[in-house]
Amino acid sequence: MPKVFYTQPDGTVVAVAASPGDSVMATAVRNGVSGVVGQCGGSLSCATCHVYVDEAHRDELGTPGEDEDEMLDCTASDREDSSRLSCQLIIGEGDVHVTVPPEQL
Amino acid sequence: MNQIATDYPFAPVSAAEAAERYRAIAADRPMTKVTMPFGGDAWVIHRTEAARAMLGDPRFVREPFRTGERVVPYFVEFPEFLRQTLQFEDPPHHTKLRRLVQKAISPKQVRAMRDSAVAYANSLIDEMVAKGDTADLVHDYALPLPIQMLCNLLGVPPEDHDKFEKWASSTLAVAGMSEDDVVANMAELYMYVVELIQLRRREPLDDLISSLANARDKDDTLTDEEILPIAMLLVVAGFDNTANFITTGIASLLQHPAQLELFLTDPDGLAPTATEETLRHGRFSLGIPVAGGGALVPFVATEDVEIDGQLVAEGEAIMIDPGATAHDGIALPDAERFDITRQNNPQLTLSYGLHHCLGAPLARMEMQVALAELFKRLPQIRLTSTPVINHDHLSQPITRLDATW
Numbered sequence: 484m485p486k487v488f489y490t491q492p493d494g495t496v497v498a499v500a501a502s503p504g505d506s507v508m509a510t511a512v513r514n515g516v517s518g519v520v521g522q523c524g525g526s527l528s529c530a531t532c533h534v535y536v537d538e539a540h541r542d543e544l545g546t547p548g549e550d551e552d553e554m555l556d557c558t559a560s561d562r563e564d565s566s567r568l569s570c571q572l573i574i575g576e577g578d579v580h581v582t583v584p585p586e587q588l
Numbered sequence: 589m590n591q592i593a594t595d596y597p598f599a600p601v602s603a604a605e606a607a608e609r610y611r612a613i614a615a616d617r618p619m620t621k622v623t624m625p626f627g628g629d630a631w632v633i634h635r636t637e638a639a640r641a642m643l644g645d646p647r648f649v650r651e652p653f654r655t656g657e658r659v660v661p662y663f664v665e666f667p668e669f670l671r672q673t674l675q676f677e678d679p680p681h682h683t684k685l686r687r688l689v690q691k692a693i694s695p696k697q698v699r700a701m702r703d704s705a706v707a708y709a710n711s712l713i714d715e716m717v718a719k720g721d722t723a724d725l726v727h728d729y730a731l732p733l734p735i736q737m738l739c740n741l742l743g744v745p746p747e748d749h750d751k752f753e754k755w756a757s758s759t760l761a762v763a764g765m766s767e768d769d770v771v772a773n774m775a776e777l778y779m780y781v782v783e784l785i786q787l788r789r790r791e792p793l794d795d796l797i798s799s800l801a802n803a804r805d806k807d808d809t810l811t812d813e814e815i816l817p818i819a820m821l822l823v824v825a826g827f828d829n830t831a832n833f834i835t836t837g838i839a840s841l842l843q844h845p846a847q848l849e850l851f852l853t854d855p856d857g858l859a860p861t862a863t864e865e866t867l868r869h870g871r872f873s874l875g876i877p878v879a880g881g882g883a884l885v886p887f888v889a890t891e892d893v894e895i896d897g898q899l900v901a902e903g904e905a906i907m908i909d910p911g912a913t914a915h916d917g918i919a920l921p922d923a924e925r926f927d928i929t930r931q932n933n934p935q936l937t938l939s940y941g942l943h944h945c946l947g948a949p950l951a952r953m954e955m956q957v958a959l960a961e962l963f964k965r966l967p968q969i970r971l972t973s974t975p976v977i978n979h980d981h982l983s984q985p986i987t988r989l990d991a992t993w
């Protein structure tokens with residue numbers, strides 16, 4: 484079973500067992516990982532599920548689509564090259580490492 | 589099955605008893621079928637998890653209400669002009685309109701607006717202090733703050749703020765105006781917004797009306813008919829609710845001395861969680877009777893869907909009661925306690941999913957700023973009478989909150 488590792492802004496890491504096909508946002512919310520809010524439930528309209536993706540998986544997780552790209556300009560914490568909206572990150576067979584930004588709202 | 593578990597909606601009872609009933613009802617079943625005073629039967633969801641499942645499921649839509657194919661099952665007759673707004677649109681049209689507005693009140697934009705909100709809150713406090721040592725916190729503080737922020741956001745020129753406030757507040761529950769005055773004011777507001785759209789089309793500035801008026805979609809620009817309802821929704825939803833939330837937050841803190849003492853140790857640090865707790869706990873903090881029945885706008889099932897073991901049949905209407913889900917005893921064990929440090933706060937007052945409140949980041953920011961600044965400046969503030977509530981209005985707002993410092 485793949486795991487998602489969420490690094491919090493203070494450096495602590497929360498590891499959660501995940502199911503392939505689920506999103507990084509849904510996995511966080513279901514397991515009470517703080518810092519991932521996901522108010523729109525994954526419909527790409529709130530920008531409150533922002534995370535920074537670890538260098539190692541950027542390729543396997545693809546690049547943001549046009550709509551995600553637009554919404555990434557709306558995030559509370561600064562956008563970086565590694566920024567993604569975690570409702571759009573679908574978990575495959577391997578582990579995923581992401582960092583939660585300091586602010587979501 | 590005991591009697592308590594079967595009764596929903598229920599008439600006003602003490603907050604403690606309301607919490608007890610909500611817990612019992614949620615333990616018993618995820619939702620209840622209720623016959624509404626208007627529009628017939630609808631399911632009302634009591635459990636947080638069931639509510640999230642429904643709100644996140646695209647098989648529930650609002651289209652039939654907008655087209656008039658169905659009457660909105662609700663406690664009051666749902667106003668026509670609100671049925672034409674974004675909240676009754678479904679994708680893909682909803683997505684297009686929503687995105688345009690979203691950018692103007694995104695978390696990022698709202699962060700940039702925070703400093704001006706702090707400055708304005710402080711200027712309101714300056715005025716109150718200059719006038720003496722008492723104030724009605726609704727009219728002197730909780731209402732003008734969101735109105736000012738909304739004017740700035742929409743691009744209402746400073747010289748028009750007073751007119752705008754007068755028209756816009758006639759839509760408010762707290763205004764207590766006659767039906768005729770409300771209609772007249774609404775008509776003036778409509779005309780004003782129409783003219784503002786035209787002005788900003790010709791002379792765009794850096795505001796929401798300008799960006800809507802000049803937004804170029806792939807195929808087309810937005811028409812005035814599309815922009816107007818968005819602007820009206822923002823006016824109506826934008827400060828009535830926010831003002832009400834701010835007042836509830838202030839009153840809740842003033843009525844829970846231990847929580848207030850805690851808040852005063854770190855107002856900026858505790859404002860975010862105090863805000864969430866205010867949104868969740870709502871009227872339970874005010875020490876007044878609470879009725880089981882409040883609900884967000886319903887959806888219609890486009891096919892048979894099972895939620896939390898309950899079949900919702902195609903064509904049935906369904907809504908959530910955020911007061912019930914916030915006190916379901918399942919998502920939140922000690923829900924009756926007002927606790928401004930609560931970290932896990934799954935409240936649904938601003939909804940969730942596709943139709944979660946577009947202005948949520950702005951409303952939250954205004955609430956946080958309003959609470960932190962007031963108590964930082966006037967830590968000794970206290971109520972001089974019990975909050976005055978308008979029980980005749982659906983949202984039962986606090987219309988007066990007299991305080992001294």
Ligand code: FES
Nearest residue numbers: 521523525530570
């Ligand atoms: S959950 Fe709203 S954009 Fe991802």
